Amino acid sequence: MDNSGREPDGWEIFRDILEERRKSSDLSHALRTFNPQPYRGGPPCSTSALNRTVLESQYLRYVIQQVSAESGELQEVIKEEAAGMLEEMAQNIQMGFIRFLAFILSKVFKRLFRRIHINEEGLQRVQQAIQECPVVLMPNHRSYMDFLVLSYTFFTYNLNIPVIAAGIPLMGMKVFGEIFRRLYWAVLSEYVKAIVRTGYAPIEFYVEGLRSRTLKSLTPKLGMMQMVLEPFFKGEVYDIALVPVSVSYERLLEESLLAHELLGVPKPKETTMGLLKARKVLEEDYGTMHICFGHPISVRELAKGKINRGEYNLVPRDLPMKLSEGSQAFVNATAHTVVRLQEANMVLSSWSLMATILMQNLGGIDCDSLTQQTQWLRRLALDFGAHLDWPEQLSCSEVLSLNLSLHRSVVRCEEGRVLLAEEEPQGSGGPEDTVLRLAVIALMCASYRNQTLHVFVRPALLALSMHAAATSRRDEIFNYFRFLQGVFSIEFIFIPGRAVEDFEEACSLLRKCGAIQIIDQDVTMTEVGHATTSFLRAILEPYIEAYQIVFRYLTEENVLVFTERDFVPAVRSYAVKLILSGALTSYDVLSSDTQKNVLAALLRLDAATKTRRAEQTDFRVNKAAINRIGDVLAGRIPPQTASYSRL
Structure with a gap:
């Protein structure tokens, strides 16, 4: 084998x-010969x-x-x-x-x-x-x-x-x-x-x-x-x-x-x-x-x-029956559990780790630095339980060379630096077209980074919570952690009702890699933990920035009622202008999936409503609620208090 x-x-x-x-x-x-073993139950x-x-x-x-x-x-x-x-x-x-x-x-x-x-x-x-x-x-x-x-x-x-x-x-x-x-x-x-x-x-x-x-x-x-x-x-x-x-x-x-x-x-x-x-x-x-x-x-x-199957005996089996709230919750939790297990069994390539680093260095990075950081990230990923496909017989620099060859559609090497590739222009276009050409390659690279996010997202949320809370109190850090999970519950997979378990898992992983220590009710950074937590926060930064940009568009522009069909290109145009002005450097906000996820999150957080009529769906936003979410996300105000029964 x-x-x-x-x-x-x-x-x-x-x-x-x-x-x-x-x-x-x-x-x-x-x-x-093809003769599979049949089901023995009938x-x-x-x-x-x-x-x-x-x-x-x-x-x-x-x-x-x-x-x-x-x-x-x-x-x-x-x-x-x-x-x-x-x-x-x-x-x-x-x-x-x-x-x-x-x-x-x-x-x-x-x-x-x-x-x-x-x-x-x-x-x-x-x-x-x-x-x-x-x-x-x-x-x-x-x-x-x-x-x-x-x-x-x-x-x-x-x-x-x-x-x-x-x-x-x-x-x-x-x-x-x-x-x-x-x-x-x-x-x-x-x-x-x-x-x-x-x-x-x-x-x-x-x-x-x-x-x-x-x-x-x-x-x-x-x-x-x-x-x-x-x-x-x-x-x-x-x-x-x-x-x-x-x-x-x-x-x-x-x-x-x-x-x-x-x-x-x-x-x-x-x-x-x-x-x-x-x-x-x-x-x-x-x-x-x-x-x-x-x-x-x-x-x-x-x-x-969890399930009382006896309740289904009250209706003939052949007739439709609406699931009880308990059964619906079971279906939802089971589906999320399966997706989490899919993530747990993913095999990450060395390129996915390199792409994660490249997305934090869009202006390019020295080959030697990329090699060293990839080795460091490899050790961190293994500490966090990731499964890696890594050719042990090759040095890290040889692995880099192989990846540069395999992924030449995404990256190139010039004068000892690794840079994102450039898409060929289709005719003569304006500055907006240039931004979109750069965005194509950036989103291609981001997709490979995204393959690693399930490994890092919980520790990253904890690192972000510790930074935003500006306190070592475990309960206040958990409040931020739970708030962030609520905001990003469409962006990442969290099993419903398991915020406490996710928080404990994040604490365990950061403690395992030596980034934090927990004494009584205090969670504090270790002397060697700053590099790890800074890197983890940077992983989530494009999403924080993307959500804040959409919030700004919805609250600052004259946006009252809109459809999704109008919303996506309008946000994209708004973000392109910010990129051209130098106010925005990330391309993640240009992704229509990210934009739709922000809208879904606002609906879930009761900061937006939708109404179906005729052939379209209208959305209406609560600007005050969006501003509050943005302020909490930026660490300007604390989130609402949550109970943490295991403190």
């Missing part, structure tokens, strides 16, 4: 699945039988009757529409096509990647779980390649190909509207639940909902999560295994595309084959990819003492 120089931290051992493909026939691999179920079960279910009949009554259409017409929706989402893929795809993907992956590392022990755990209960694979979503690589991996290891549960663009349907959207979601819901009930195949879905354009984890979407858990709530299955899957890329195929999207460039139609057909893509080197299958989570064990 190939450990690829991974840190000897006693963690999972990875195997390169492309190694054998480079030595033996791709055709024989595609044509080999008889095998064909695709046609599964679809028939969905269309004939009492629940779907109930929804069809409702839609027919509200739309005036005959039930037969509505049922045909439902059958068309099901045919589009159901995956009746023939074995011949799977083998053809396996042959093609073997060729493609060997062109794109040096290595694809899989933790085989994790796959063995998945294989065992598939035989015992319904399995739900929950990968993070960073690239169009994610589902292809996972399906290819399951074929390679003789496991049932997962069914990908995902919505389709509703606007592309012949008939659409609120009524038929409800029909679509009813069909999707019943399809997903039927797969869970029968153990037809593992289900794969992205709990983040969308592909992350910033390479940070997204706040989980709960609709699909509720669908897969409902059969357990209603006692239709004994247990469900949730498997967090962490997909890590050393270099992303869509790195430039994503940065342009964040700056408002319309994205092309999302097709994986369209991406692969691009000749330039196939000529590039995308380094190493890691896929880590986490330990299966038993929903039954997770729900003990």
Whole structure:
């Protein structure tokens, strides 16, 4: 097995699945015997039988009757529409096509990647779980390649190909509207639940909902999560295994595309084959990819003492039922827990550490200084529990050289200094176009920095809280910590109701690396801790600055009521002017995702409201509330007092 120089931290051992493909026939691999072990909890179920079960279910009949009554259409017409929706989402893929795809993907992956590392022990755990209960694979979503690589991996290891549960663009349907959207979601819901009930195949879905354009984890979407858990709530299955899957890329195929999207460039139609057909893509080197299958989570064990399944006996199983507040909280906490486990099993590349340092030195940095700081950051990341892909046989300067070559689209080296690359200008443009060209590269680099943020965010929040509170009192520092978590709860992943545990984790990590000491009720900096805490604060500084810029725009400009469509380009234009004037040096605020996250945070903090009307949503802000949040964020006034029961 190939450990690829991974840190000897006693963690999972990875195997390169492309190694054998480079030595033996791709055709024989595609044509080999494929006989996966079935689910033992019920008889095998064909695709046609599964679809028939969905269309004939009492629940779907109930929804069809409702839609027919509200739309005036005959039930037969509505049922045909439902059958068309099901045919589009159901995956009746023939074995011949799977083998053809396996042959093609073997060729493609060997062109794109040096290595694809899989933790085989994790796959063995998945294989065992598939035989015992319904399995739900929950990968993070960073690239169009994610589902292809996972399906290819399951074929390679003789496991049932997962069914990908995902919505389709509703606007592309012949008939659409609120009524038929409800029909679509009813069909999707019943399809997903039927797969869970029968153990037809593992289900794969992205709990983040969308592909992350910033390479940070997204706040989980709960609709699909509720669908897969409902059969357990209603006692239709004994247990469900949730498997967090962490997909890590050393270099992303869509790195430039994503940065342009964040700056408002319309994205092309999302097709994986369209991406692969691009000749330039196939000529590039995308380094190493890691896929880590986490330990299966038993929903039954997770729900003990939290869910009363008896309440679902009061309504027939086939009819829709709104989840209780307790069940909704359980779904939310479970989804956040899965995303945190995805983050915990991510494998960071040496380049991600270098990108983190580069984003604090946008004007460039000496090669020697970058090498030394990367070594220091590597030790800190390991202290904080990160998993690193670091070639032990190479010196740090050699690692830097490799990264400069692999990521030449982002960085360049001139006269002993590492600088951000420059995008070629498209014709003659003004100063604003120059800023946006620089921003493309900066956001590309930021996306690789973002891969590390889950490791540093809690200690960074503590470092920022200690600095802002200007006191050593533990309770006052916690107040700032909790406030910052509230502000950035859309930006980073925090499990609801665990602020105290997150604070204690941050204290433990900073104490472990020698940056702080805790005596009684006082948290103080050590003599050697200033460099660490300053660096951690600098990691969050672009986000602090971005949020403050949006706050300024909303309070200083004549902004009363606006739509998101108007808000994003207006903030971008406002920020570009600040960059041109020299008042702003960070490019993170130009990201549409960051701008939308600020707006979502203000809604959550009751500093903004939204009203839906016709085809758009209007937002209205409370300027006094925004000013107060900005003042607390800047450390000018303290946050409201919170209780810290474990002090």
